[in-house]
Amino acid sequence: QVQLVQSGAEVKTPGASLKVSCRASAYTFTNYYIHWVRQAPGQGLEWMGIINPRGGATSYTHRLHGRVAMTRDTSTNTVYLLLSSLRSEDTAVFYCATSYDSSGYTHFDHWGQGTPVTVSS
Amino acid sequence: QSVLTQPPSVSGAPGQRVTISCTGSSSHIGANFDVHWYQLLPGAAPKVLIYANSNRPSGVPDRFSGSKSGTSASLAISGLQAEDEADYYCQSYDSSLSDWVFGGGTKLTVL
Numbered sequence: 001q002v003q004l005v006q007s008g009a010e011v012k013t014p015g016a017s018l019k020v021s022c023r024a025s026a027y028t029f030t031n032y033y034i035h036w037v038r039q040a041p042g043q044g045l046e047w048m049g050i051i052n053p054r055g056g057a058t059s060y061t062h063r064l065h066g067r068v069a070m071t072r073d074t075s076t077n078t079v080y081l082l083l084s085s086l087r088s089e090d091t092a093v094f095y096c097a098t099s100y101d102s103s104g105y106t107h108f109d110h111w112g113q114g115t116p117v118t119v120s121s
Numbered sequence: 122q123s124v125l126t127q128p129p130s131v132s133g134a135p136g137q138r139v140t141i142s143c144t145g146s147s148s149h150i151g152a153n154f155d156v157h158w159y160q161l162l163p164g165a166a167p168k169v170l171i172y173a174n175s176n177r178p179s180g181v182p183d184r185f186s187g188s189k190s191g192t193s194a195s196l197a198i199s200g201l202q203a204e205d206e207a208d209y210y211c212q213s214y215d216s217s218l219s220d221w222v223f224g225g226g227t228k229l230t231v232l
Contacts, residue, residue: 001212030190035221037167037223042223044210044223044224044226045167045210045212045223045226046223047221047222047223048212048218050221059219061218061220062218062220063220068165085162095166097167103214104154104213104214104216105154105173105214106214106221107155107157107169107170107172107173108159108167108169108212109159109169109178111166111167111168112166113166114166116190
């Protein structure tokens with residue numbers, strides 16, 4: 001059974017940077033793409049970006065204006081989300097999720113448990 | 122402002138059937154990209170209910186069904202049960218943004 005285990009809750013001050021991890025298990029790490037999706041309080045789901053664990057290629061939403069990056073460590077089967085210049089509007093629950101491919105037809109079939117992040121002064 | 126439009130809320134009595142709509146445009150649903158549906162229970166991670174417009178993953182009851190036509194899609198839930206009370210999201214891909222996109226979510230209340 002595919003498992004994605006995320007790092008714990010974070011509290012950050014405005015302007016700081018965030019790093020959230022997502023450790024995959026029970027499948028071949030390089031066989032699935034990993035996406036990051038967030039949900040702000042009272043808001044809907046928002047796609048942030050995708051990483052291919054095989055070679056590390058990434059694609060991000062332009063809405064985050066270059067503040068986002070994703071990396072992976074194949075030795076630990078872990079993907080990382082980095083978000084810089086945090087602002088209060090970044091307060092959200094962040095999820096990692098797998099997809100079988102990177103086409104526009106794909107869906108997110110396995111999800112991590114979510115990492116709550118609060119940005120507050 | 123979500124790219125895909127869903128009603129904020131729907132409700133129904135136990136045993137009834139409800140539908141949740143998801144309206145898009147020619148850059149996503151109308152561009153023939155698939156629509157997928159997720160269920161968010163309080164405090165839990167999203168779970169895929171319907172993928173590729175009308176397909177159910179194993180373990181999802183056949184009370185849940187999906188359809189797509191033109192620039193819209195729908196999720197139908199028949200034989201409503203109390204445990205169906207949750208938030209539901211549609212998802213597709215926007216070729217003009219090169220982003221995967223979601224609806225704003227619909228809260229289902231079982232009366």
